Amino acid sequence: MNTKKQSLLFLTAVSISAAHCSADERLFTYSYEADVLPKGATEFEQWITHSRDKADGVFSRWDFREELEFGLTDRLTTALYLNFRNTTITTDTVDSHDFEFKGISSEWKYQFLNPNTKPIGLLGYGEVTYNGSELELEQKLILQKNFGEHWVAVLNVIAEQEWEWESNDEERELVLEFTAGLSYRINPNWAVGIEGRHRRVYEDWDDELGNAWFVGPALHYARSQWWATLTVLPQVAGHPDAAHGLELDEHTKVEARLLVGYSF
Numbered sequence: 343m344n345t346k347k348q349s350l351l352f353l354t355a356v357s358i359s360a361a362h363c364s365a366d367e368r369l370f371t372y373s374y375e376a377d378v379l380p381k382g383a384t385e386f387e388q389w390i391t392h393s394r395d396k397a398d399g400v401f402s403r404w405d406f407r408e409e410l411e412f413g414l415t416d417r418l419t420t421a422l423y424l425n426f427r428n429t430t431i432t433t434d435t436v437d438s439h440d441f442e443f444k445g446i447s448s449e450w451k452y453q454f455l456n457p458n459t460k461p462i463g464l465l466g467y468g469e470v471t472y473n474g475s476e477l478e479l480e481q482k483l484i485l486q487k488n489f490g491e492h493w494v495a496v497l498n499v500i501a502e503q504e505w506e507w508e509s510n511d512e513e514r515e516l517v518l519e520f521t522a523g524l525s526y527r528i529n530p531n532w533a534v535g536i537e538g539r540h541r542r543v544y545e546d547w548d549d550e551l552g553n554a555w556f557v558g559p560a561l562h563y564a565r566s567q568w569w570a571t572l573t574v575l576p577q578v579a580g581h582p583d584a585a586h587g588l589e590l591d592e593h594t595k596v597e598a599r600l601l602v603g604y605s606f
Contacts, residue, residue, distance in 0.1 A: 366378060366379045366383075366385060366411065366419070366603070367564055367569045367603065368562070368569070368571050368601055368603065369494055369496075369523070369525040369533055369535060369560065369562050369571060370496065370521075370523040370525065370535065370537050370560050370571065370573060371537070371560065371571050371572070371573040371599040371600070371601050372521045372523075372537055372539050372573060372575070372599065373484075373496045373497075373498050373521040373522060373523040373537055373539075374451075374465065374467060374482060374484045374496070374498055375457070375463070375465075375484070375486050375494070375496050376453060376455070376456070376457045376463030376464060376465040376484050376485065376486035376496075377453070377457065377458075377463070377465075377486075378413065378416070378417060378418070378419045378451055378452075378453045378465070379411060379412070379413030379419045380413050380416055381413050381414065381415050381416050382413055383412075383413040383605065383606075384410070384411065384412055384413070384605070384606040385410075385411045385603055385604065385605045385606065386408075386409065386410055386411075386603070386604045386606070387407075387408075387409040387411065387601060387602065387603045387604075388406075388407075388408060388409075388601070388602045388603075389405070389406065389407035389408075389409065389599065389600075389601055390404070390405075390406060390599065390600045391404070391405040391406075391407075391597065391598070391599045391600075392404055392405075392597065392598045392599075393405075393594040393596070393597045394594055394595065394596060395590075395594055395595035395596060396584075396590045396591070396594055396595070397584045397585055397590040397591065398433050398434075399431065399432050399433030399434070399436070400430065400431070400432040400433075401430070401431055401594065402429070402430045403427065403428070403429045403430075403594075404427065404428040404429075405425070405426070405427050405444075406425070406426040406427070406428075407423050407424070407425050407426075407447075408423065408424045409421050409422070409423045409449075410422050411449075417452055417453045417454075418450070418451070418452050418453075419450075419451045420448070420449060420450050420451075421447075421448075421449040421451075422446065422447070422448060422449075423446065423447035423448075423449065423471075424446060425443070425444035425445055425446070425447060425471065425473075426441070426442065426443055426444060427440075427441070427442045427444050428440070428441045428442075429442075443473065444471070444473055444476075445471050445472050445473025445474070445476065446471070446472065446473070447469055447470065447471040448469065448470050448471075449467070449468070449469045450467070450468045450469070451465055451466070451467050452465065452466045453465050454466065457486040457487065457488050458488065461487075462485060462486065462487050463484075463485065463486035463487070463488075464483075464484070464485060464486075465482075465483075465484040465486075466482070466483065466484075467480075467481065467482035467483075467484060468480070468481055468482075469481075475506060475507050475508060476504065476505065476506045476507075477504070477505045478502060478503070478504045478505075479502065479503045479504075480500065480501070480502045480503075481500070481501050481502075482498050482499065482500045483498070483499045484496065484497075484498050485497045485498075491527070492526055492527050493524070493525070493526055493527075494523075494524070494525045494527070494533075494535075495522075495523070495524050495525075496521075496522065496523045497520070497521075497522045498519075498520065498521040498522070499520060500517075500518070500519040500520070500521065501516070501517070501518055501519075502516070502517040502518075502519070503515075503516055503547070504516075504517070513545075514545075514546050514547055515543065515544065515545060515546075515547070516543075516544040516547040516548075517541065517542065517543055517544070518541075518542045518544075519539060519540065519541045519542070520539065520540045521537070521538065521539040521540075522537070522538050522539075523535055523536065523537040523538070523560060524536055525560065525562065530564070531563055531564055531565070532562070532563055533561075533562040533563075534559070534560070534561055534562070535559070535560040535561075535562070536557065536558070536559060536560065537557075537558060537559075537560045537573050537575065538555070538556060538557040538558075538575075539555075539556045539575065540553065540554070540555050540556075541553060541554055541556075541593065543592045551591065551592050552580065552581065552582060552589040552591055552592040552593060553580060553581055553589060554577050554579070554580035554581075554588070554589045554592070554593040555577065555578050555579045555580065556575035556576065556577050556578065556597065557575065557576070557578050558573060558574045558575040558576055559573070559574060560572070560573040561573075567604060567605050568602065568603060568604045568605070569602070569603050570600065570601065570602045570603075571600070571601045572598070572599070572600050572601075573598065573599050574596070574597075574598045575596065575597045575598070575599075576595065576596045577589070577593060577594065577595055577596065577597075580593060
């Protein structure tokens with residue numbers, strides 16, 4: 343079979359698969375793509391994020407998010423999240439095991455440019471999270487470029503503002519983050535890629551506490567009504583240096599995230 347026929351068969355298979363899969367299918371877990379759900383569509387996503395290992399003792403954190411997303415128009419989607427966290431810290435002076443409800447989130451996404459019909463995709467993202475003592479606002483600018491039927495590249499620019507109130511005291515934190523990903527679709531079901539993120543944390547919005555770089559593989563699998571994506575991101579560099587060139591006060595040595603989506 344010649345190369346032209348192979349390419350035509352692959353493109354046809356991808357198109358058939360795409361017709362049955364969610365338009366908001368995620369190839370990455372820390373980076374968003376510029377796609378949205380079509381009008382009237384509904385999708386449930388389960389998030390599981392694991393972060394572990396800091397400078398001293400044992401540190402392990404599991405974050406769970408349950409998301410229900412709705413397509414309001416062919417450009418605008420909204421979603422609601424329930425957020426939970428389980429944290430274990432064991433050092434010479436601390437031994438704690440906490441499971442917390444981290445509040446409810448409201449997400450809004452608007453697609454300015456469709457990456458499947460335009461040279462580049464552009465999406466605006468806003469999210470608010472509140473749990474009674476903490477308020478968090480998050481904004482993202484999301485860019486996506488498709489290279490033929492195989493390759494997808496994304497870039498996210500992210501800002502988060504956090505307020506926490508305890509005993510009449512207010513604490514503020516600012517997080518600036520850049521994420522990027524490159525994925526190769528092997529066939530209609532499987533895709534492999536690489537994802538990276540750079541995260542900077544500021545106390546009172548101007549005093550930098552630490553920054554870190556993460557890079558690792560991303561694996562994606564999709565069927566007709568559901569999909570799953572896994573990313574593992576070890577920290578490769580950070581400042582200030584806590585151990586072996588890593589920042590281990592605000593960040594951990596490794597993070598991993600699994601997303602599972604189901605379309606109704």
